[in-house]
Every structure is written in C-alpha cells, then in structure tokens.
Amino acid sequence: MWWPRRALVVLVAVAFLAGCGSSEQTPLPPGPAPPQAASLDWVERYPAKGPALEFSVSRFEVTASGWRAEIGIENDTSTRWRLAETPTTGFGVMLFPTDEVAEVESRTQDGDLPGLREARRFAPPLPSDLPPGGSWEGSISAPGSLAARLYVRIVFGRLVAMGDAPDGMHTQFSWITDHSYRLETSAAE
Numbered sequence: 001m002w003w004p005r006r007a008l009v010v011l012v013a014v015a016f017l018a019g020c021g022s023s024e025q026t027p028l029p030p031g032p033a034p035p036q037a038a039s040l041d042w043v044e045r046y047p048a049k050g051p052a053l054e055f056s057v058s059r060f061e062v063t064a065s066g067w068r069a070e071i072g073i074e075n076d077t078s079t080r081w082r083l084a085e086t087p088t089t090g091f092g093v094m095l096f097p098t099d100e101v102a103e104v105e106s107r108t109q110d111g112d113l114p115g116l117r118e119a120r121r122f123a124p125p126l127p128s129d130l131p132p133g134g135s136w137e138g139s140i141s142a143p144g145s146l147a148a149r150l151y152v153r154i155v156f157g158r159l160v161a162m163g164d165a166p167d168g169m170h171t172q173f174s175w176i177t178d179h180s181y182r183l184e185t186s187a188a189e
Helices: 002-020 101-109
Strands: 036-046 052-062 066-076 080-082 092-096 121-123 135-143 151-162 172-176
Touching: 036 172, 052 151, 066 151, 092 101
Parallel strands: none
Antiparallel strands: 036 052, 052 066, 066 135, 080 151, 092 151, 121 135, 151 172
C-alpha cells in the first residue's frame, strides 16, 4: 500500500505544478502614473444656486517629480471665508478607484476618505482669507508620484465662514470636486 499512497501524492503534486504554469496571470498593480497633462475647464458651485463659492480647475499635470493643478476659487457670497490654516491648508488631491460621485459621498459619510496628497507650493501664495467678491487663481503642486489608473479629484482646503454662512452652506467644509481625471498608464492610453 505504500506505492499507491506515494503515487497519489505525486499525482497531486503534478496537478498543482501544472496549474502554476498556467498562461493566465494575475495582472500586476499599475505603477506610478507617467508624466501627462490635461486641460479640464471644470467649474463647480457650492451651493448650486444663489450666493455661492465657485471652484475651478483649468489644468492638471503629472510631472516627472510630482503633480500640479491650476485652480481658482471665487467668493460670490456676503461672507468672508478663511482659507489657510497653520500648519496645513487642506488643498491638494485625493485618489479614488472610480469616477462615481456617489463613492465620494458614501466615503465622506463613512469617514473613509482616501488620504489627502496636500499641496506644498502655491503660486501665487494662497491668501489667508477670501472676502466677499474676492477670488484667487494660481497653481498648487507637490512632489511625489500618483498611482496610474486611479481618479484624481482636487480638494479645496478647509474653508471656514468668518461669521454667518449663507443659507444652504456649512460654516466649515472642504470641497472635493465632483469632476475627476483618470491617471493614464501610458501616453497611448
């Protein structure tokens, strides 16, 4: 009986090894996104109607050493909004696996947002606050790679009303764009 048992072990081992040589392979996770740039022309308002803050993103770029976005914010309310806080501003990018706004809303409610890739450079410098009728346009950027195939959303810092917030607005919030940009894995994608 020793031979049949040994034969069974050999057959199981051969079957296992045959499966290991299969031509189907698990795809490797994508690496860092290569340099790329996109004109975006995104404009979003909060709230959608009435006095609002308007957030714009005109361009997004992955560079050899990091990322850069050309953005703007305009205050069409009667409230002054604080933008910059020490030591962080809350402006930057977040990466999501899908482009679904429902994912952002769900993860916000669950307290499960991805980590903020915070902007390290502002050109021109970000003002400490935005008065009624005021605006700021410039670029934000930071070093570090971003994973290919994920969706980038721009985050407009922690904004705090300096006084009463207009109807329909929170007194403190961060704006994560509804629009998103998919990071390509190659120039041909």
